[in-house]
Every structure is written in structure tokens, then in C-alpha cells.
Amino acid sequence: MSETSTRREFLKTSIVGACNLTLATYSPLTAMRQTVQTSGVASSHTDPPSVGHKVLPPSLQCVEDYFSDIHVPEDLFIPNGYWENHYSIWVVTPNLQKLFKWVKPATEVGSLRIRRRSDGKNRIKLEVTRSERVEGATKRCDTNVQIVCKWDQLSTPMEWKSGSRLYSQARMIEDLQTWTTGKIDGEGKVILQHRKPIKLRRQFTSNWSLFDAIQRMPLHESEPVSFDLLDEMDLRKPGQSLAYRESVTVVLGGSAVNLHGFDQIGKGILPISYWVDDRHRLIIVCTGMCYYILNHAQ
């Protein structure tokens, strides 16, 4: 066999890249269609909605198959008071399993706990604890953030401590732990330890603050809120806008739940969707391919 033939045979018998959407012997679109037909898996991404059935927004469509596992607590929830919410963190990759059968459509990768209380001085204290798998099953990153915020529309951060620790085989790697502090100076600049000051618009907030602020937003259409985002407490992402989207009724954990959605659009993020229930508790957050799903069973 000539070298050219050998190389073409090699190409035919190996998948040309996990990531480049082509399969060796037939078109990927055909492959996707065939997989759906043979597996019997119905997905809202391939089946058109039946007549009269309201189409869910994309951020909810992707996790519709898991609604039965989401249980909304029935206890009293006071968004302006003390609360503690636990979330499972998922990465969701719609349709990927049609190309690579070993890939799960959704994988749980971590957990998030947010605790909120007021300090009696018209300020809010948020405590965030996040734990995520970062390298297969062997490494984990734990992040802890403590933020003092203004009790305003966006829970604007005033000062904070933020740190992360990396664990390998459950042992912390000392050299890779980070801690930093930050605060807002009199001119509205973000002053970070060991970093240059960051200038933000007068109205700004952090991604963690939004987990609180969204629970105090009116559950109806109103004027969009514009702000700059301090993502992960140090990544500047300007030009954000947050607005009410719509309300839908879904069945979560066997019970009908009204969900009220808000969309955040801006630089440096894919659209983020927040879904709160009638009690204003934040149930689902979709940041693109990552989901935070309320899970008080943790």
C-alpha cells in the first residue's frame, strides 16, 4: 500500500478530533439523527414542541430532563433576612453524547453554598463556599469568599476577603493557595491587595452579590438594570444589563412551580439566566454551560 493510501486509511479509521465535529465515515448531522432514532432519546433540541405546549426558554430546556430531581423547599424564605442556599454545580453539554456516547449530557462537578445575613447596620454579609472538581477525580478547588455589601438594589460589595485552595488526592497544595482582600475606595475604585486598582462604573456588583440581589427583584417586567461586573471579585466585565425575562410554570420534584426568569447580558459572559420561585428563592442559575441548581439535600 502506498504511503498516501496508508495515510488515507489511517484517517478513515480514526476520528479526526474529538472537537472538530467530523466523523470518519459519515456526516455528523447524519450521525446525530441516527443516534436519536436508535436510542429513542427525545430531546427538546431535536423534537419540535407539540401543539399548545409552551416552549421553555433555552436555559431551562437544557435541564428539563432533570426537573424531577429538583426539590424546592417549602419552608418560609425571606430574601431580605437570613438565608442559606445550597446548589449543585453542573456542566451541561447538550447533544454532545450523540457524537461521543461516553459523555454524559450533564455532569455534577461541584457544590456552592451561599449564606446571607444582615449586620444590623444596613449592610449585608455574604459568605460563599464553592467546591469544584478541577482535574478528573483527583483535584479539587475550594473557594471561600466573605463579602460585606451595601443593602441596595445590587448588593454592591464594599469590602471582601477571597481565597482558594487546591487539593490533590484530598491534600491541600500549600503553594497553590491564594488569599486576597479588596475594598472600594472613596472614588469608587476597586482596590485589590497585590493588584492594580480597577475602575468600574459607579454602579457595579459582583457575581456572588447577584445571587442575593436577584432574590429581591420584582417578579415582573421593569426597567433593566445596568452595571459593571466584578466577576469572581477581580475580573472586570463592563457593560452588563439585567432584566426580567418571563415567568413559566414547570414541574419540579413532582410539584408545579412558578419560575420567574431574569437575563443578564454583557461583556465577558454568555447570557446568564436566573430563575426564582414565587417566594423569590433562587432555584436555577444558568451561566452558559454551567448550572447552579438548588439542592438542599446536600
Added chain:
Amino acid sequence: MSSHTGNKSIFDTASPRSKAPGLIHHRQPNLLFIHTDEQHFQAMSAFGNPHVDTPNMDRLAKRGVAFNQSYSANPVCAPARSCWYTGRTSSETGCVTNLYSLIVADMPDMGQWFSSRGYEAVYSGKWHIPGREAHKSFNALIVDPVGIGEYCDTNISESAQAFFHNYRGDKPFFLSLGFTQPHDIILWVIANERDIGHLPYPSIADELPPLPDNFSADPRQCETFLRYDTRIRKGIWSELTWRYYLWSYYRMVEMADAQIGRVLDALESSRFADNTLILFTSDHGEGLSRHLTVGKDSLYDEAARVHLIASWPGHIPEGIVDDVHLVSGLDIAPTLCDYAGIELMPKARGRSLKSLMVGNVLEWREFIVSEVQVNGHMIRTPEYKFITYEGDSTSQLFDMRSDPGETTNLAIDSKYANTVSDLRRTMYRWERQLEKAPLVTKMKL
């Protein structure tokens, strides 16, 4: 930040791997190699793209030299990375596809090379070189995390931040940081196999980028290109969906930019700020609707051409855009070796860019060659690009000065027969010197 606790460091300079014969200590620069994944060469605001905002990547361009005629040695993830780290072509590394071809076992990589010559070689992020584990060549912090940039890139930048703060070794370091974004666009395309119908976020309607001029260009294609056609959304997506795809892609680029900003800020706040050379590039580009393509895996500029920026204030000129010299992913290893003052890696096929950066070059190469899909080859001269696949009857020739969008295939015009012959001959002369690896695969799934 907390200080080093005194426990045994993962950067222990007393480890056997760190012993180096003939070590030159004094003021060897630190080397920071930052790479994104699947970044189109025009996806940066510094180069005039109004649809993306990349202040941190722009910062590097303003403080360094941007090589705008830079090409991936093989525009697919694993092959491109094997070329970076060995300085050899993918047909020599053996890593010619993403999943099933393995790098030659005894071919040295930069991690091994630098760490045996007095450097602390450290890696964090996407590695993706089948047949070679990063931790056997580098001090690996986080390697090949969950392959979603939106999820894992922040851990990568934080690990770099921690490294700059905590590294106490007296060896210079070579730190390679692999961000996954904007590679998430591939998952986005898979998730959106159908036309979206209507915009899910109506408020962004005015922000959707327009389609490029060569969106529907269809120059006579090579047969192998057609067989593994990356135009999988052709005829399926409406213009609206294509533009929403572009908009989403640029947000992913911005995500990567924010992470790079954290890294640069951390470096500038550290004791290494004045003595660190930064190279910034991407393994390959992204179709971005050019020629109706998505993804990479072709030799069109959208997939094969990438940015390459070098920055070292005080040592490299600043704010220079080099639109003239052809450079390649094969040049990464020679450049880093040159600045480190260590010998070149064996049989490296590229050239050090140092002479270009200091304006001290009398003669530069007349062409570069890239490979793809086992049997695809491209030769690029200042004027032309010639693409051919072994065994195909159709080749492509583009006049890159008058037709940068690669819309008209001149190879089918007999007027260019001599040009095609000359380029083919040059390419074959280049190929003949290569020591091609046997094609070794992992078990097929």
C-alpha cells in the same frame, strides 16, 4: 495573600530533575507562555475588531510585537500543541489527529528540555497531547481540567496567580498556561444543531456581528476537505443563527481575556515583573462562518492563521505590528530556547523570532508549511497560499495579497500552472527533510 508555610514546596529546587550541567544562572529571563484555544486571528480589539473587547490581550500587543502573519503548524488541538512543545512538525511528532495518534515516545518536549537546563518548568491548563503526560515533563499544577473553559479557566489563572506569589526557587521559570476558551464554541455549535428560529435574547439584536465577506465563498474545494467537511451548518442555520454564533464566540474570547488580565496583573505585582518574556498565541483558529465553516481542521486562514504576540517591556520593542514576516507555531520552541540562552531542541524546524523582534534580521524565510488531517499540506509565501491533500485531484491556490478572503481558487486556471508547480516543488523539498513518524494509534473506540 498568605505566605509560604514552610512545608515542602511543590517547586522544590533540590529535586533531581532540577540538576543541570553547564547551568547559566545569571539573569536568564523567566518565560511565560500563554495560549488560548481556537482563537481566530482577528478576535482581538487591538487589531480593529469592533465586536469583541479584549483589553488585556490588547495590553500585550501594545507592550510587544504582534506577528500578524503567524500560522499554526497543524490547525487542530493536539497536533498543534505537539509542534509547540517539540519544535517538530506534526508528521514528525506522530501526533497528527486529536484523539488516536500518539506523540513519539522519545521525542523531547520543552518541559523536559527546560527543566534539564536549569529552569523550573511548570504547566497549568489544557495540555492535550495524547501519549505524553504533562506531569512527566513539567511540574503540573492543573492539567487537562474538565474541558469547558467557562468552568475551568478561572482555576488556571488562579493557579498562575498563586505560583507568582509563592514561587521561592532561585531557578528561572518556564510557565505554560493553557486556557480552554474560546474553544467552548465547539460545544455551543453542537448544542445548536438546529436553526434557533428566533433570538433567545432580543436585546442583543443590534450587537450581532455582520457576516464576513467570504461567508458563502466556495472556491473549488479539495476532495479531502469535502469528505470531512466542516461546513456542517450549511443549509441549516439562518443568517440570524450564524450571527448569534459569532456574538457568542466573541463573548467566549472576552472570558479568556479576563483570565489573562488576572495573570498579567499577578505577574506585574510580583518580583518577576521585569524579567519575564511573555509569548501569547493560540493553537489554531476558528471557522467563524468564513467559507461557511465552523471549527478548525482546514487550511483556510480562519483555521490556520493565529495571533502570536511577544512582550517583554524594556527588552522587546513595544507597539509593533509585523505584517511582513511569516512565522509558525514551530517557532515557539526556538524562540524560547534562544531567549533562555540554551541550545535549540534537536531538529527543531522553526526559527527563533528574537532577531525579528530586535530588528536585527537581514534574511527571513520565504515560506512556511502547515499540515492537517494526516494528508493535507499548505505552503504559504508572502504572495500565495497553496493547499493540497495527498491523493486528491484538486488543489487550491490563492493570491493572498489581492484575495485575502481566499475566495478564488487559481489552481484551476492554467495561467498559474507554473506557480503551482513551483510551490509544489518547494513544499516537497521541505517535506523530504522531515523524519516522519510512523502512524501509531490508540485502540479505536
